Amino acid sequence: MSLLITLPKRSRIDPQTIIKDKRKWIEAKYNQLSKRIPIIDGDQLLFNGEYYNLEEKHSDKAFVKVSNKKIILSTTSNIDSKTLLRDWMTKETWIIVDKIVLLFSHKLGVKASNIRVKRTSRWGYCKRSGELTFNWQLAGLPRDLSEYIILHEIVHLSEFNHSKHFKRKLESICHDYRSREIRLNDYNSSP
Numbered sequence: 001m002s003l004l005i006t007l008p009k010r011s012r013i014d015p016q017t018i019i020k021d022k023r024k025w026i027e028a029k030y031n032q033l034s035k036r037i038p039i040i041d042g043d044q045l046l047f048n049g050e051y052y053n054l055e056e057k058h059s060d061k062a063f064v065k066v067s068n069k070k071i072i073l074s075t076t077s078n079i080d081s082k083t084l085l086r087d088w089m090t091k092e093t094w095i096i097v098d099k100i101v102l103l104f105s106h107k108l109g110v111k112a113s114n115i116r117v118k119r120t121s122r123w124g125y126c127k128r129s130g131e132l133t134f135n136w137q138l139a140g141l142p143r144d145l146s147e148y149i150i151l152h153e154i155v156h157l158s159e160f161n162h163s164k165h166f167k168r169k170l171e172s173i174c175h176d177y178r179s180r181e182i183r184l185n186d187y188n189s190s191p
């Protein structure tokens with residue numbers, strides 16, 4: 001985790017003074033964020049809301065296998081475990097994104113201009129151009145939470161705000177969206 005201080009151009013403020021003044025707030029924020037559940041935690045990976053031990057083995061074929069509480073990363077001389085895991089999680093996230101987008105875009109009569117799954121510090125976002133972007137680690141979350149994020153962004157295709165209209169539309173396809181939103185705060189999204 002890092003702390004970034006952004007100052008206006010030609011500012012005379014000393015960053016050290018800000019750190020001193022905001023120390024309490026910074027500490028509280030740090031404690032809050034560090035308590036969040038990470039998707040990748042050392043040699044453990046959260047997948048569909050459950051932790052699996054990551055096990056790496058070297059072979060002549062690259063693949064990922066999910067078995068009873070274990071995820072085996074079979075690496076080769078061409079692909080390391082980090083790349084293999086990222087490619088696999090990205091693919092798993094695409095499967096969920098594709099399914100939900102297909103089901104609900106039609107229902108709401110909307111269409112994304114483009115969809116991306118990539119490294120981003122947020123879980124997901126929608127651009128005015130109609131492009132939807134999702135975090136590649138989305139597949140780590142419990143399924144109802146990853147689905148909530150996708151539904152939230154799909155609704156933004158017709159309501160580019162968080163107005164009453166937006167909430168009503170979201171509620172019509174995800175009646176318990178409020179409790180999912182709250183539970184999502186327990187998880188740490190990282191790029």
Ligand SMILES: [Zn+2]
Pocket residue numbers: 152156161162
């Ligand atoms: Zn939103």
